[in-house]
Amino acid sequence: MSKASMMCYLPGIEAGEIDKKLAEMQALYPKLGVCALLPEAEKDKVAVLQAACKGCQVPIVGGIFPALVQDGHFRTGGVWLLFFREMPYFRLYEDLPTGAAEAEQIAEKVSADIRAQIDHTPDMTLFMLFDAMVPNIGTLLDNLYLHLANRVHYAGANAGSETFQPMPCLFDNERVIRNGVLLLLLTRHKGAILEHGYHTNPHTSYATSTNGNCISQIDWQPAFKVYQDLVREHYGEEVTRENFYQYGVHFPFGIVRANHHVVVRIPVMLAEDGSLFCVGEVPPNSVLTLLKAPTVRMVETLHNLTEGLKSLNGDVSDAELLLFYCAGRRLHLGIEMATTELEAFSGLTQASKVAGALSLGEIGGSTVHGYPLFHNATLVAARW
Structure with a gap:
């Protein structure tokens, strides 16, 4: 029997289709979990996803983004269902503080929660989806690193509206929240590769x-x-x-x-x-x-991204890959060139599927075991 795909794009968000897919996957993986990626145009369908997962007792988390990435295309409709064979540890925090002392306190609490989950399993990735309206993401990442250091890899992206207007954009089985962060602790996961391809102007x-x-x-x-x-x-x-x-x-x-x-x-x-x-x-x-x-070097960016994925994971041809593509980068390049970049990524990696979203900021390390940084205008890719 061929291995089941752990990524499913549904062009329509209908309860019957979702129920059918969940039942199919739950039969294979009784401890199934789901991370759902929705485009902003489908934000009212979160309740449909929550109800379907509640009906079959499958934990769900997810985020709402300006658009989705499906292989070589941007999509403004449908949903990505990204499956876990067993739901990993996750937490959804809302109303993150902006004051320095309070930000340090929440980072200490989050880090303690994460440390309690870390065992001797090699390669754990702290995957983070932030609401893009959180103004101090860089500070929060700094504080998390002070507590967790290299115990985990760091990766993530920002959800929300491309208009940068406040919008509830992160959810679990019960809640839809804003001004928060969704954390997932992925086990046996080697982290993500982040590239932007910009080169500096000598004037500073x-x-x-x-x-x-x-x-x-x-x-x-x-x-x-x-x-x-x-x-x-x-x-x-x-x-x-x-x-x-x-x-x-x-x-x-x-x-x-x-x-x-x-x-x-x-x-x-x-x-x-x-x-x-x-x-x-x-x-x-x-x-x-x-x-x-024009200083974005697309060929160099995609080469570095693809080679980085291979160095982390070995051969990624026929693998299922997660990709977040910065909304600002798409504006910067134009939709036609950005779509060409997506198509080229799919072709270079020879992935069986590329699933993801148009993001409002990206999180990755400066090196494989590096300090987590908050970026704009990048592509973040990982094996799912």
């Missing part, structure tokens, strides 16, 4: 005044004024208050880290005082560089 500046994801000053001047000057000087474009939302995604910042890796930060909002709000925190005195769409 300093984020001299920041607060969370808000940059108030760059090189001691109003952030938006400096941003305008940099775009004009290096790329010959005029960014105004009126066209900022059109241009921001095409000219993101890069935070240059000590190891010369670049963490992308997309500016998504402009305040009256000239402050810029990004997807993800910008630490004080960060070294910034300006990036541009």
